[in-house]
Amino acid sequence: MKIKMKTWIKSGSPWIWLTAGSVSISMISVLGILLLIGWKGLSYFWPTPLQQWQTVDGKVIVGQLYDVQKVHDANADKKERLVIKVGNRDINGFDFINIDQDQIKTVSKPDELVVVDRVQHGKYFGKIVETSNGLELNRQQVESWVRSEKAKIDLLEQERYKLYRLLDALPKSTLSKDEILIKEKALNNEVNAISKQLSHSYLVLEDSQGSRYQLSSDHVLDIWFPNAMTVKEKVYHWLESVYEFVSEPPREANSEGGVFPAIFGTILLVLLMSVIVMPLGVIAAIYLHEYAKPNVLTRLIRIAVINLAGVPSIVYGVFGLGFFVYVVGGTLDQLFYSNELPTPTFGTPGLLWSALTLAILTLPVVIVATEEGLSRIPNSVRHGSLALGATQFETLWKIVLPMASPAIMTGLILAVARAAGEVAPLMLVGVVKLAPSLPVDSVAPYLHLDRKFMHLGYHIYDVGFQSPNVEAARPIVYATAFLLVTVIIGLNLAAIAIRNNLREKYRTLEL
Structure with a gap:
């Protein structure tokens, strides 16, 4: 028996089973965590009975x-x-x-109990006892009233937007001064008329203690009767709530509303970081593998690249703040924006410096992955190309890089996976709790690299640890965490699809 056991151990089978079991346990654990986060986060939007x-x-x-x-x-x-x-x-x-x-x-569970989602102070639980226009206090009438008031609010926002656009376009407008004044007056009158209608429309609510509360219609976001809803209506409400969460800006110190600015900022940051880090990483890897001679300097550079991969991310944030923001940004302000000083333009944390900081943070990953891809290409391929009269650059550009492109995309996948979840360095070089406007808009130059932005990772930190009521905001933390994982998986799947396409496209070069 002992001999058989020793033979079995020497054959390597135990280590194969141990490795397979460890991988299986890890995958089950990761899947379990994702399911837990998803369940905790997505169940928040379900209309829970009152x-x-x-x-x-x-x-x-x-x-x-x-x-x-x-x-x-x-x-x-x-x-x-x-x-x-x-x-x-x-x-x-x-x-x-x-x-x-x-x-x-x-x-x-009385059917008349209602949930009122408000612009401020969160949700109201109670009963509707009176409306400004004397509606019958049944569910259908109230829901119809809500839709009507929402349409008025949307129309008000559209008119305000038209007014803002008119005022923004004044320097470039071809209209005469009188025409502009007439148009501005008409828009103001429309805005005032709608605002007056909304100010005279209200609900009277009653809580469990019998106290009454009057709520203006322009402070109502939504109303629903959770105890009277069917399963189909609950599913529709859940889908609508999830859509609002990913498409609207936050409210109430990020503890209410949506996370669209954070989603937009996260994706835009990762895309900018990828555009910056890929050329730098690929060029550095090409130089080290194809051109640099194996000497002491090359070995020192390789050691430095490996060590950079282990530097804590907060150190990169301090470097980005000191070098990019204060040195580079301050110099740009002195050269090109001196008339705006002492108010900084680029000498303050912003989107550009965050992308550059993350590019340096992920640069070692791209360099190592690209070098691994270049080392797997046989030298006979290079020699054959050179023997046929191609230059070293032509060989590199038309033969070597296409064959190494799947490995380059692997480096990008690893870089995106790390950069999308980083928070510590971004707190120093550009991310904020609440950004008044998106970094991309319809005003030239359209992409504003100097603006601060929101990020899903920082949003999780802010809601989970800086919220005035952490317990009430906990479901938002789960929902945002699940959304961040979904965004990272989506970006990685897109990169994997590109890598697989490149692998199939250039497979004939490997034969």
């Missing part, structure tokens, strides 16, 4: 059941404690309350 609890002392509580905890009382007996999200934070001053299960007398 419950009405009546306690033994006659108090009425309306809210959503957030969690059930097991606690020990004074007699060391286990009992359940309910964590209830009560909303109405502007009235209550808090989002959650805890109450023991044995203090609950009755529980019900």
Whole structure:
């Protein structure tokens, strides 16, 4: 038996099984984490039913059941404690309350309970008792009212946008001064008329304690009756909420609303970083592998590249702040924007410096991956090309680089995977909690590299650790984390598709 065991161990089979088991456990763990984050994040948008609890002392509580905890009382007996999200934070001053299960007398789910999503102060839980135009207080009438008020608000935003565009175009406008004044007056009148209509439209709400609250229609984002919704209506509401999350800007110190500016900033940053790092990394790898002689200097450069890959990312952030922002940016301001000083233009953190900092951070990855691809190409291919009369550059450009392109794309995939999740260096060189405008707009030069931007990774940090109410914002953290992973996977899949296409395209060169 011992001999068979020793033979089995020497054959290498245990290590194969050990490796396969480790890889399987790692994949299951990663998949489990992704499923957990996805479930925690996406379930936040599901219209959770509103419950009405009546306690033994006659108090009425309306809210959503957030969690059930097991606690020990004074007699060391286990009992359940309910964590209830009560909303109405502007009235209550808090989002959650805890109450023991044995203090609950009755529980019900009245159909008339409503959730009102507001522009400020989060969601309101209660009942609708009155409207400004005397509607019947049923679900269909209220939902129709909401759609009507939303249409007015959208029209107001469109008119305001037209007015802003008119004012922005004044220096270049071909209209006469009188024509501009007439048009501006008409737009102002339209805006004022719609604003007046909205100011006279309101809802009167009532909370669980009987207190009434008047809410203007221009402060209402959405209204729904979760207890009266069918499964189909809940699914539609969930899809609509997810769409709003990825397409709207944030509100309430990033604890409400969407994350579109952060998505846009993350993708734009990664694309700019890729455009910068790929030429630099590929050129450096080509020089080291194809042109540089194997001497002490070349070995030192290789050691430096390997060591750079292990430098903490925050160090790159400090370097980017000191060199790119203060030295390069300050010099550009002195040369080209001296009339704007002391207000800096490029001498302050921004999109360009963030992309350059991440490019340097990921440069070793691209260099190493490209060199590995170049080393796998047989020297006989190079010699055959040179023997046929091609120059070294022509051989490199038409033969070697196409064959090494899959490895180059592998380097890009690794660079994107690392750069998209970096937060520490970006906090020093450009990312902010809330950016007033996107780095891309319709105003020349269209791509504003000097602007600050939002990032999904920093958004997770801000909501998870800097929010005034971390517990209430926790689902947003899960949703944003899942979205960040989805963005990284999407970028990587696009790069993998390009790599596979290149591999098939240039496969004949390897034969």
